[in-house]
Amino acid sequence: MxxxxxxxxxxxxxxxxxxxxxxxxxxxxxxxxxxxxxxxxxxxxxxxxxxxxxxxxxxxxxxxxxxxxxxxxxxxxxxxxxxxxxxxxxxxxxxxxxxxxxxxxxxxxxxxxxxxxxxxxxxxxxxxxxxxxxxxxFVDGAVPGWDVSAQTAMPHAYKAGTQTALLKAQIEAMPEGGTYVMVAPPNPYRCPPGPYERISMVAHVLKATNPTAKILIADPKEGFSKQALFEEGWQKHYGGMITRIGPDFGGGNVTVNPDTMEVDIDGEVVKANVCNVIPAxxxxxxxxxxxxxxxxxxxxxxxxxxxxxxxxxxxxxxxxxxxxxxxxxxxxxxxxxxxxxxxxxxxxxxxxxxxxxxxxxxxxxxxxxxxxxxxxxxxxxxxxxxxxxxxxxxxxxxxxxxxxxxxxxxxxxxxxxxxxx
Known part of the structure; x- marks a missing residue:
């Protein structure tokens, strides 16, 4: 329609x-x-x-x-x-x-x-x-190391307004070749395609301004809304920029440290320039x-x-x-x-x-x-x-x-x- x-x-x-x-x-x-x-x-x-x-x-x-x-x-x-x-x-x-x-x-x-x-x-x-x-x-303790007091260092931007503006500013300030990490939420959550549209929009910005940057998604879900459409689009428009780690590879076992901007994904520590934590x-x-x-x-x-x-x-x-x-x-x-x-x-x-x-x-x-x-x-x-x-x-x-x-x-x-x- x-x-x-x-x-x-x-x-x-x-x-x-x-x-x-x-x-x-x-x-x-x-x-x-x-x-x-x-x-x-x-x-x-x-x-x-x-x-x-x-x-x-x-x-x-x-x-x-x-x-x-x-x-x-x-x-x-x-x-x-x-x-x-x-x-x-x-x-x-x-x-x-x-x-x-x-x-x-x-x-x-x-x-x-x-x-x-x-x-x-x-x-x-x-x-x-x-x-x-x-x-x-947000569910307290859903992402170990994160609570709402960390939302300035690691914004959720899942309530629009100042959080959205903050995340956009952080993305635009990423160093050349930097790393954006999203900690995706478990089901159920607001707007099932929302995190993956956000990944697309972040990639759109970085492709134009910071083409060697990398995007990493730590995802506790086996699949997500419009997955085939997003993955097709990411390959077509942003080939090589986006990596998703699902639960089979530890995407559901994540700890963050807002003070050091580190993300531990099933024992592997990633240094993030921007970390977008979307909790349960x-x-x-x-x-x-x-x-x-x-x-x-x-x-x-x-x-x-x-x-x-x-x-x-x-x-x-x-x-x-x-x-x-x-x-x-x-x-x-x-x-x-x-x-x-x-x-x-x-x-x-x-x-x-x-x-x-x-x-x-x-x-x-x-x-x-x-x-x-x-x-x-x-x-x-x-x-x-x-x-x-x-x-x-x-x-x-x-x-x-x-x-x-x-x-x-x-x-x-x-x-x-x-x-x-």
Missing amino acids: TFNRRTFLGTAVAATSLTAPMVQAASHARPRAVVIGGGAGGATAARYIAKDSNGEIDVTLIEPSRSYYTCFFSNLYIGGFRDLQSIAHNYAKLASDYGVNVVHDWAVGVDRDAKTVALAGGGSVPYDRLVISPGID QKAGMICAAADLTDGNWAPVDGHTMQSRLDENIHILGDATNQGDMPKSGFSANSQAKVAAMAVRGALTGSRVFPAKYSNTCWSLIATDDGVKVGAAYEATDEKIASVSSFVSQTGEDAAMRKATYEESIGWYAGITSDMFG
């Missing part, structure tokens, strides 16, 4: 209705929906709840950042195809055009009995329905603080994105354990529309339609060499299940790859408009 702004924003839900749930009673004038997290899931949910309820629901969005940098397309900034401001967005239109109350603060706790969200700055925000879309945090991941910390996880992720009902531990809370995006959908911006945006519809139904008695989901992940390998993978999904009682899928093919001609890249540009414009108005 080719996406542009019109087709993306015009995607319709199915026409068969479910029985509308009863409206929750409230002692205040309007029922209150609170959304934690202003990314692809949270911003979309806040906008759709406010827009489609026509003011019947009081919507509050809690997000600490005044400027939100999308993780999707941040690799293109590293590769020099975008500038940083092109992936930065604000919440002005959500407030001015849709009446969303935007609170720039950290949500630090949820009292599920009192139905309130505690703020770092003091006070709390009451809700009738709560939507949580916090993205990811878990749901954003507010999910654990609210006791909504099964360990690392938050289990949800695919029909409504409601937490399986609290029916008054919906959880979206990367933080969820929901079934077959990848942890991606497109997935979070798709899930947000289902959750927004369920929230409106619960609070106003509006019609609720069967949940339908979709996702596409585009990746850029080199100039005009874009590839994609995606699927359509439906909710079952057990999970969100894939019902059809597609992927780019190896050996595609240049025109097809260029068209795929241009399709991704249209999608980015569409989804960010869908998120922020």
Whole structure:
């Protein structure tokens, strides 16, 4: 499917209705929906709840950042195809055009009995329905020798913004013939093709500015998303520059030393000029603080994105354990529309339609060499299940790859408009 702004924003839900749930009673004038997290899931949910309820629901969005940098397309900034401001967005239109109350603060706790969200700055925000879309945090000790205090020396750049800018600066400052090392994450993690698109973009920069440099990937996984496409592209565009060490050769046995910039891969010590550590991941910390996880992720009902531990809370995006959908911006945006519809139904008695989901992940390998993978999904009682899928093919001609890249540009414009108005 080719996406542009019109087709993306015009995607319709199915026409068969479910029985509308009863409206929750409230002692205040309007029922209150609170959304934690202003990314692809949270911003979309806040906008759709406010827009489609026509003011019947009081919507509050809690997000600490005044400027939100999308993780999707941040690799293109590293590769020099975008500038940083092109992936930065604000919440002005959500407030001015849709009446969303935007609170720039950290949500630090949820009292599920009192139905309130505690703020770092003091006070709390009451809700009738709560939507949580916090993205990811990192599993402590996932990479021995690394924790968040080392993220300046060895950036993760898996939360976009200053970390992405830091990693780009480090790559550009590499000495001639230097070594870039990526410690790739284990499954599951945010954006399955993301680390390998990043490798492509780093190689694109180094090929032009530092052609004798080397790229080394220490990877704990047997395989990865779009592997054949990436490996074909690396051979075609960056032959001899990129080496991947998988688990059979110790890629899952890695220790780092940020002070000396050394990486120990199964006993072999590599001196890195740049080391990009992407640790194992878990749901954003507010999910654990609210006791909504099964360990690392938050289990949800695919029909409504409601937490399986609290029916008054919906959880979206990367933080969820929901079934077959990848942890991606497109997935979070798709899930947000289902959750927004369920929230409106619960609070106003509006019609609720069967949940339908979709996702596409585009990746850029080199100039005009874009590839994609995606699927359509439906909710079952057990999970969100894939019902059809597609992927780019190896050996595609240049025109097809260029068209795929241009399709991704249209999608980015569409989804960010869908998120922020």
